[in-house]
Amino acid sequence: MRDGRKKISRLNLLENGYQVALDMGAHDIVILMLGSTVSGSSTGTHNYPPPTRSIELNEEYDENWTIWLELITHGHTFGNPYNFCTRVDDSTLTSFTITTADTCFWEFLASIATHAEAGAFILLPKSNWDLRLCIPMQPVFGQQPENIHVIWGFALFPKASGNYVQKSMEACSGAQVITEILGHLNYHSTVDDTTTIPRHMPRMSSLLLVRSVADRPEVIPPKTSHLALVGQFVEIPWYSCVDMSYGIRTAQIATSQLTGIPLLDDKHGHTGSTTRSTLRMLFWR
Ligand SMILES: Cc1cc2nc3c(=O)[nH]c(=O)nc-3n(C[C@H](O)[C@H](O)[C@H](O)COP(=O)(O)OP(=O)(O)OC[C@H]3O[C@@H](n4cnc5c(N)ncnc54)[C@H](O)[C@@H]3O)c2cc1C
Missing domain, CATH: 3.30.9.80 (D-Amino Acid Oxidase; Chain A, domain 2)
Structure with a gap:
């Protein structure tokens, strides 16, 4: 905590099976990816079905949600991953x-x-x-x-x-x-x-699940410093989150806000393409 704002001081990483601690410098910024629709996926072959596997939250392979689950223990402004990662009956x-x-x-x-x-x-x-x-x-x-x-x-x-x-x-x-x-x-x-x-x-359509307003955190969470959140589970008002451009836009906003670089024009502008995006989304689902 610095100036009343939360800041990440150390990252505990797992690199090639080894635990590594990375201390953050005063000017370092941290950009975190939250969740993934590929979480828990399994692939079959022409001759065999995909192997069934348990998709309990805390199992090691499900690292896609661990950062987010850790973040929410530090405050209420980091959204609610449980809304997206626990409802596999609806998102498979x-x-x-x-x-x-x-x-x-x-x-x-x-x-x-x-x-x-x-x-x-x-x-x-x-x-x-x-x-x-x-x-x-x-x-x-x-x-x-x-x-x-x-x-x-x-x-x-x-x-x-x-x-x-x-x-x-x-x-x-x-x-x-x-x-x-x-x-x-x-x-x-x-x-x-x-x-x-x-x-x-099992979580392919989790990004489209019904949610509360606060379930997706903002790109720059309030009362934080040097920190941004990106990916398909982060809030950008009036954007539909169905395709690749959404995650890219969260990254553009994150780097712009943290470094002061002007925000690039939105080539997929939400005002012009909301209807088209919505139709595409409905078409998919
Ligand atoms: C079948 C299918 C077809 C699609 N077709 C299109 C299309 O035609 N056009 C389009 O625009 N989009 C399409 N999409 C959607 C598109 O794939 C997604 O929008 C895009 O992959 C999102 O990219 P991302 O990098 O934000 O997230 P992801 O692709 O989910 O990548 C995030 C990666 O980070 C990893 N990760 C997360 N947390 C951690 C951690 N703590 N440690 C280590 N690794 C971690 C995840 O395992 C994952 O590999 C399609 C999706 C599917 C499944």
Whole structure:
């Protein structure tokens, strides 16, 4: 505490398994990332479902929330991580990628995709899992060969039993996920040279959960010094937090406020794009 303002004097870090204490100098600033939507995620393979794992808060792997949980023991101005990290029944999604060299399958998908700003989407409205496919512009990756196409998608209700595969999506291998998708698409040909990787994400939509006004802390918490908070769980009034630009904006505000560098223009200006962002968010959820 200095001048009535809280300041971080030491960081206790874990580096390569070793505990390291880092003392802060008088002019050092600390920018902390709070939480993550990838917390607790597990990845399966084409032949196996994602491994199930416990997602208790204090387990070692869940380091995504430890800084925030520690911060709230120092005052009421640091928000409420529990609102976001404990409600996995409401925040779980299962996502997947499909990597295919099957030209017929790719051309079929491209022919039925509807175009939207965030990518071309295929909604499968009769799916018990509530499946959505996104067909991004290709190539997605710099080194991606021309004959390979990459698709991603997600399901909002992965605990439900599938329409074509009689089990929950959480318990499905990638091969079973694509079997379910092909059933909904009425695609009866064989799909060759295609790999589907499922990923269970228990906190994927945690950033969109209903919250109280004070659950997200401000970028510069009141009565603190040399400290800023960034990421998708930090408050910026009138911004929708659904995509990458939100975390970037919190970092721009943090560096501007702490160093005096003028705040960059907001290329995703909230006044002009609120409606568009909201529509995109609703489209996703
Ligand atoms: C399937 C999917 C598709 C998406 N598509 C798009 C898209 O098309 N466009 C778009 O703009 N956005 C998209 N998003 C959202 C986008 O991924 C997020 O907005 C972005 O990843 C947020 O970045 P971030 O760095 O703020 O947080 P994160 O990506 O969550 O990264 C934070 C990192 O910090 C780590 N971390 C946190 N705390 C600690 C700690 N104490 N110690 C060590 N490490 C820690 C976390 O483990 C994590 O790796 C998508 C997300 C998903 C899941």
